[in-house]
Amino acid sequence: MIHAENLTKRFGELTAVDNVSLDVEEGEIFGFLGPNGAGKTTTVRMLSGLISKSSGTAVVAGCEVGKEADALRLRSQIGILPENVGLYEGSNAYQNLEYFGQLYRMDPSTLRRNIERLLRSMDLWDKRDAPVETFSKGMKQKLAIARALVHDPILLFLDEPTANLDPEAAKMVRDTILALRREKRTIFLNTHNLDEAQRVCDRVGILRTRLLTIGSPRDLEAGLVGRRTVVRLDRATESLAAAVRQRLGARRVEISGDRLAIEVEDPDRENPEIVAALVAAGGRIRELSQPSASLEEVYLKLIHEGEPAS
Amino acid sequence: MRLSQAWTVARHDMRLLRQRRGILAGLIAFPVGVGLGFPALVGLVLLPRGGPDPRTWAPMFIDAFAFWFVIGAASLPTSIASYSIIGEKVSKSLEPLLSTPTTDGEILLGKALAALLPTLLAGWSGALVFQAAMDLATVGPFGYLYYPNWQMAVELFVAMPVVALMAIEASVVISSRVSDVRTAQQYAGLIFVPMIFIYVAAEITFPLNTTNLAYLAGVFGLVALALYWVSLKAFRREEILTRWK
Numbered sequence A: 001m002i003h004a005e006n007l008t009k010r011f012g013e014l015t016a017v018d019n020v021s022l023d024v025e026e027g028e029i030f031g032f033l034g035p036n037g038a039g040k041t042t043t044v045r046m047l048s049g050l051i052s053k054s055s056g057t058a059v060v061a062g063c064e065v066g067k068e069a070d071a072l073r074l075r076s077q078i079g080i081l082p083e084n085v086g087l088y089e090g091s092n093a094y095q096n097l098e099y100f101g102q103l104y105r106m107d108p109s110t111l112r113r114n115i116e117r118l119l120r121s122m123d124l125w126d127k128r129d130a131p132v133e134t135f136s137k138g139m140k141q142k143l144a145i146a147r148a149l150v151h152d153p154i155l156l157f158l159d160e161p162t163a164n165l166d167p168e169a170a171k172m173v174r175d176t177i178l179a180l181r182r183e184k185r186t187i188f189l190n191t192h193n194l195d196e197a198q199r200v201c202d203r204v205g206i207l208r209t210r211l212l213t214i215g216s217p218r219d220l221e222a223g224l225v226g227r228r229t230v231v232r233l234d235r236a237t238e239s240l241a242a243a244v245r246q247r248l249g250a251r252r253v254e255i256s257g258d259r260l261a262i263e264v265e266d267p268d269r270e271n272p273e274i275v276a277a278l279v280a281a282g283g284r285i286r287e288l289s290q291p292s293a294s295l296e297e298v299y300l301k302l303i304h305e306g307e308p309a310s
Numbered sequence B: 001m002r003l004s005q006a007w008t009v010a011r012h013d014m015r016l017l018r019q020r021r022g023i024l025a026g027l028i029a030f031p032v033g034v035g036l037g038f039p040a041l042v043g044l045v046l047l048p049r050g051g052p053d054p055r056t057w058a059p060m061f062i063d064a065f066a067f068w069f070v071i072g073a074a075s076l077p078t079s080i081a082s083y084s085i086i087g088e089k090v091s092k093s094l095e096p097l098l099s100t101p102t103t104d105g106e107i108l109l110g111k112a113l114a115a116l117l118p119t120l121l122a123g124w125s126g127a128l129v130f131q132a133a134m135d136l137a138t139v140g141p142f143g144y145l146y147y148p149n150w151q152m153a154v155e156l157f158v159a160m161p162v163v164a165l166m167a168i169e170a171s172v173v174i175s176s177r178v179s180d181v182r183t184a185q186q187y188a189g190l191i192f193v194p195m196i197f198i199y200v201a202a203e204i205t206f207p208l209n210t211t212n213l214a215y216l217a218g219v220f221g222l223v224a225l226a227l228y229w230v231s232l233k234a235f236r237r238e239e240i241l242t243r244w245k
């Protein structure tokens, strides 16, 4: 659905997006994570043909991005929820959707049906005649999502759909996204909310000008931060730590309270060694566990290193 | 360029116009004021003064007064056009608008129409009142109906639209450079200056007959065309999205 190669955007001296290559499959929810100023919005604007790219190529929904002849076709196939919802505040909910449906040149009866279906699914049907300025932030956000969907796009770009929302409104919006997933729409989701990415995305990419990594949240958690084995003992002592270090060969072993946290490479091979070493050194093991890093840890690590992890 | 797409934009912007009380008030007050004010001035003040045959001097004044419809066409649409562009800037609705399959030319034409049509509607209805009231005031002393005449036709159907378009295009160019309506209107107000100049000249020496009006319309038409071209250049999606903060 999206195929981008070496996508780059420069604003004068500043490189906002640097050689980003990624693929998003049909029906997938792809999360694009990154701190403020990482280039998420810029990437979405490039992919949706709103701004030009400095270099690289991208094919989105079968249209070549940047090709004048494909521009209108590209825009008619995708839906965008921009960072700022940009609704017409003085108009009512229905009119906001109707205007966009007309701009997408929908026939009036399909448009009417779609508006009703969307407003109902967003719980806004009863408010359809109320001016948007009377809406709460969460309601506006939902209306803007409905607007992005009014023409039945095959691909949806959502730029931080839950930013600035209170937890309840954010959940409302997140549920909406999950409902869209059931409709098998392809969604490109910009966010800096890791929890959200973890909950709704099939795959995530982490961006900081360059694409630092890409994969399913589970793979990222498992693969990228060094794995650890945590052993809870009667008493965790320096001599037990030394015994493990000796057995495994210069590994990082940390003591915290009654636990030893041991960096491991291949738990299946090393965990029995650890147990053996501890038992031999007189340690009494109560529990052994393999906590995985959270996506948050992966994210923070990558962002701070700023370098792609291999 | 799909006219239907531009028309969708125009219809929407004209609907938004109904929420702008200040602009609406101007659109109503102007034609009523000019349409009744000047005939009253002629009928109640100028003609009763007597003197030489009014047919020798009054038409010059009447023609100059009629020029106010052209002046109105230069000023009424600037606030509408500024609002319809800067309003979208302020509400940040340009990004979603630009992401629909609508070209820049269609958006600009739609916005121009949304400013032009209400202006013409207001100007033309005011002109109907003006002509009727002026005839009423002058038919006695003149002994014939002054209106309708060709001059007014040229004024209403050539000069007014052309001048309005020129003012609209100027507003569009200005609006894509500044970010508040007040500033935009102040600059666009400069169009007023040559108009007043022509008006004063008309009162003194420059007869606003059909030929002269046609010349003026031609000049303004060229200016409008040049400004349309500039507006297309000034309205660059990329800058709008990334700089219009």
Ligand SMILES: Nc1ncnc2c1ncn2[C@@H]1O[C@H](COP(=O)(O)OP(=O)(O)OP(=O)(O)O)[C@@H](O)[C@H]1O
Pocket: A011, A014, A015, A016, A034, A035, A036, A037, A038, A039, A040, A041, A042, A043, A083, A192, B242, B243
């Ligand atoms: N028109 C512009 N001119 C110069 N720099 C720009 C322009 N637009 C964006 N940038 C810069 O490009 C970088 C990426 O911005 P972008 O808005 O894409 O980041 P983002 O990941 O969406 O951030 P956020 O999470 O804050 O929305 C930033 O450093 C920003 O200042």
Ligand SMILES: [Mg+2]
Pocket: A040, A041, A042, A083, A159
């Ligand atoms: Mg952003």
